[in-house]
């Protein structure tokens with residue numbers, strides 16, 4: 172069975188109690204904190220900046236996975252690396268120089284990844300497979316939590332899984348395949364079957380009264396995958 176990781180998105184957490192929410196959701200069995208950064212320019216919403224990342228950093232030793240939905244990318248990527256991010260992903264269509272942005276993130280000591288919106292072509296992976304630690308497939312259009320999973324994302328996940336497997340079989344290393352948007356207890360197994368190993372879930376976890384029960388239910392679904 173692959174090493175499955177559950178990454179609750181703070182987008183649906185109680186922003187007035189973020190430190191507590193971070194602690195609670197990790198204690199409930201989550202692996203990673205997913206931190207959504209929206210700039211009201213690349214996406215039509217405004218969320219959290221590096222100061223909030225720095226503020227939650229002392230509340231957990233779990234990796235903080237920063238998803239930059241911003242344009243331009245580089246200055247904020249550097250600020251989030253300083254603020255304690257472990258993983259920084261960005262949208263290649265928002266960066267003028269994808270290779271340079273990846274290098275900036277890696278040089279700052281973080282893992283780096285590319286994010287693909289539902290309509291972003293995968294050719295951005297062509298010359299950078301050796302520089303990425305993660306591919307994040309958006310299964311909704313970015314900007315808001317609580318949207319419905321777009322089924323076409325499953326085909327894209329399968330294509331990326333094949334690409335990662337072929338690359339790592341030849342060159343070694345590890346590249347995580349994360350999926351974000353509309354992930355729920357009742358579709359997580361199907362998403363895993365398509366090839367994802369890391370699952371962002373916002374509303375599905377934070378909008379339930381018992382985080383541990385929801386995460387356990389997700390893991391029970393994932394355990395059904397051979």
Ligand SMILES: O=C(CO)[C@H](O)[C@H](O)COP(=O)(O)O
Nearest residue numbers: 313314316317352353373374
């Ligand atoms: O990046 C995002 C939206 O841009 C969110 O992480 C994502 O939508 C998670 O929310 P939910 O699980 O409620 O769909």
